[in-house]
Amino acid sequence: MTVRDQVSENEQLRAEHEALIQFLYLAPVGLVQADIDGAIAMMNPISAQLLMPLSRCGGLDNLFTALESVAPDLRHLCLAYDRPTGKICDGLHVHLNAGSTGKTGKKTPQILAITLLKLDAQRLMAVIDDVTLQVRRERQLRQNDAWLNAILTGITDYALAGIDAEGAITEWNPSIGRVTGFGEDAVGQPYSIFYPPDAITPERLLDRLREADNDGWSLDEGKRTRADGSSFWGSALIAPLPDREPDGPAYCLILRDITDKREASERRRREAFGDYLTGLANRRAFFEAAEQELGRSRVVPRSTSVITFDADNFKAINDRHGHPGGDAVLQHLAAILAETFREVDVVARIGGEEFAVLLPSTDLPRAAVVAERLRSAIASQVVHFDGSRIRYTVSAGVACVDNGEGGIDLLLKRADQALYAAKRAGRNRVERWRPELEGTPARTPGPLPQPEGTSDDA
Numbered sequence: 105m106t107v108r109d110q111v112s113e114n115e116q117l118r119a120e121h122e123a124l125i126q127f128l129y130l131a132p133v134g135l136v137q138a139d140i141d142g143a144i145a146m147m148n149p150i151s152a153q154l155l156m157p158l159s160r161c162g163g164l165d166n167l168f169t170a171l172e173s174v175a176p177d178l179r180h181l182c183l184a185y186d187r188p189t190g191k192i193c194d195g196l197h198v199h200l201n202a203g204s205t206g207k208t209g210k211k212t213p214q215i216l217a218i219t220l221l222k223l224d225a226q227r228l229m230a231v232i233d234d235v236t237l238q239v240r241r242e243r244q245l246r247q248n249d250a251w252l253n254a255i256l257t258g259i260t261d262y263a264l265a266g267i268d269a270e271g272a273i274t275e276w277n278p279s280i281g282r283v284t285g286f287g288e289d290a291v292g293q294p295y296s297i298f299y300p301p302d303a304i305t306p307e308r309l310l311d312r313l314r315e316a317d318n319d320g321w322s323l324d325e326g327k328r329t330r331a332d333g334s335s336f337w338g339s340a341l342i343a344p345l346p347d348r349e350p351d352g353p354a355y356c357l358i359l360r361d362i363t364d365k366r367e368a369s370e371r372r373r374r375e376a377f378g379d380y381l382t383g384l385a386n387r388r389a390f391f392e393a394a395e396q397e398l399g400r401s402r403v404v405p406r407s408t409s410v411i412t413f414d415a416d417n418f419k420a421i422n423d424r425h426g427h428p429g430g431d432a433v434l435q436h437l438a439a440i441l442a443e444t445f446r447e448v449d450v451v452a453r454i455g456g457e458e459f460a461v462l463l464p465s466t467d468l469p470r471a472a473v474v475a476e477r478l479r480s481a482i483a484s485q486v487v488h489f490d491g492s493r494i495r496y497t498v499s500a501g502v503a504c505v506d507n508g509e510g511g512i513d514l515l516l517k518r519a520d521q522a523l524y525a526a527k528r529a530g531r532n533r534v535e536r537w538r539p540e541l542e543g544t545p546a547r548t549p550g551p552l553p554q555p556e557g558t559s560d561d562a
C-alpha cells in the first residue's frame with residue numbers, strides 16, 4: 105500500500121467515524137456505549153437526558169450504577185450472560201420515580217425501555233427509550249377494551265355497532281345479536297337494516313352521520329326492526345369516533361330497545377306534537393319536521409314535496425250530520441293518510457279540515473301519483489256514522505322544491521295555491537303547482553257550486 109493509499113484510507117475511516125458520531129447525536133433514542141463492567145465510554149445527549157435524573161451525585165460514569173435504584177438486576181443479568189455477543193435484555197421496562205406531574209397534580213411515573221446488547225467480551229451497548237406515553241396509551245386501550253366488553257356482554261337492552269363513513273355496519277358483536285337478532289351477515293349492510301323499510305331514506309341515513317359530525321351526536325326514536333321482521337320501539341344514537349382508521353368504523357351506533365318506556369315518551373310527544381282529534385302530528389310538529397328536512401336538503405341537495413288535502417264541502421257535511429259526523433269524516437281521512445304514507449313522511453292536520461304531508465326525497469310527479477291514488481281511494485269509500493253512510497271527497501295540491509329553497513312557507517304556499525286551483529276546477533281533484541299559479545290565492549275560496557248529495561242515509 106502506498107503512502108497515498110494509506111492517507112486516503114485514513115480519511116475514509118475518519119469520515120465514517122464522523123458519520124457514526126453524527127448518527128449517535130441525532131438518533132431519536134438514547135444510545136450508551138459501556139465496557140463490560142458498565143463504565144460509560146460514550147453516550148448521546150438523549151441518554152444523558154434520560155439517565156440524569158437517576159444520577160445521585162450529578163455524574164454519569166457507570167451505566168449499572170446509574171440504573172441501580174430502578175434496575176438492580178441489570179449488572180447481574182450482564183454477568184450471567186455467557187454468550188460472546190447478543191441481546192442481554194430486550195425492552196426491559198424500568199419505572200422512574202422522578203416522573204412528570206400529570207393533570208391531577210400527582211406524579212406520573214416515567215417509564216424507560218432498556219435494551220442491552222453485548223457487542224463483544226469487553227463492550228456493551230444500551231438502547232434507552234422513553235415509553236411513558238406508549239405504555240399509558242396501551243393501558244388506556246386495554247381499559248377501554250375491558251369497559252367495552254363489559255358493556256357488550258353485560259347490558260341487555262343496548263346494541264353497539266361500528267359504522268363506516270357510508271353508514272355500513274363494520275363489525276358484529278353479541279349485543280347486536282341480542283337486541284336485533286341480526287347475525288354476522290349484518291356486517292357490510294347499511295344501518296338502516298334496523299329500521300322498517302319505509303322509515304328511513306338513503307339520504308336520511310347519511311344526514312344523520314353529518315348531523316353527528318356537526319353536533320357531536322345524532323339521536324332519533326321510533327319503530328325499529330329485528331332480523332325476524334318483528335318490531336320494537338328504539339332509540340338510535342350515532343356519535344363520531346375520534347380516531348378513525350381508514351378502513352375502520354367512523355361512527356358508533358348505540359341502539360336501545362325502549363319499548364317499555366315508549367308509552368310515557370309517546371304520551372309526552374302526543375301532548376306536545378299531536379292533534380287531539382286525529383292523533384296525527386299537529387301544525388307545530390309539521391313545521392318543525394319540515395324545517396329540519398329542508399335544512400338537510402340544503403346541505404345534500406334533493407327534492408322535497410308537500411301535499412295538502414282538504415275535505416270538499418265539509419261545511420255541508422257538518423250541516424247535515426252535525427259536528428260529530430264531521431269529526432268522524434276527519435278521523436276517517438286521517439286514518440287513511442296515516443296508513444298510506446311511509447314512516448319517513450310527516451302526516452299532519454294543519455287546520456280544521458286541512459291536512460298536509462311532507463315527503464322527503466320525493467319529486468313532484470311521484471308525490472302527485474300518491475296524491476291521486478289517495479283521492480280516488482277516498483272517493484270510493486264510505487264513512488259509517490250514526491246510522492248514516494257519509495261519502496266525501498278531497499281535493500289536493502302538490503308542490504315540490506329542490507334543495508330546500510324558500511323553506512316550508514314557500515312550499516306550503518305553493519301546495520295551497522295548487523289546492524285552491526283544484527277547488528276552483530271543481531274539487532275531487534289533484535293539482536300540481538306550476539309557475540302560472542304564482543300570485544294566485546293560497547286559501548280556500550268562498551262558496552263554490554256544491555255537488556249533489558254528500559250522503560246516502562242507511
Ligand SMILES: Nc1nc2c(ncn2[C@@H]2O[C@H](COP(=O)(O)OP(=O)(O)OP(=O)(O)O)[C@@H](O)[C@H]2O)c(=O)[nH]1
Pocket residue numbers: 381414415416417418419420422426427428429430431434455456457527531548549550552
Ligand atoms: N266537524 C268539524 N268541523 C270542522 C272542524 N274544523 C273546521 N271545521 C269546519 O269545516 C268547515 C270548513 O268549511 P269551508 O272552509 O267553507 O270549506 P268547505 O265547506 O269544505 O268547502 P271547500 O273547502 O271549498 O270544498 C267549517 O264549517 C268549519 O266549521 C273540526 O275539527 N270538526
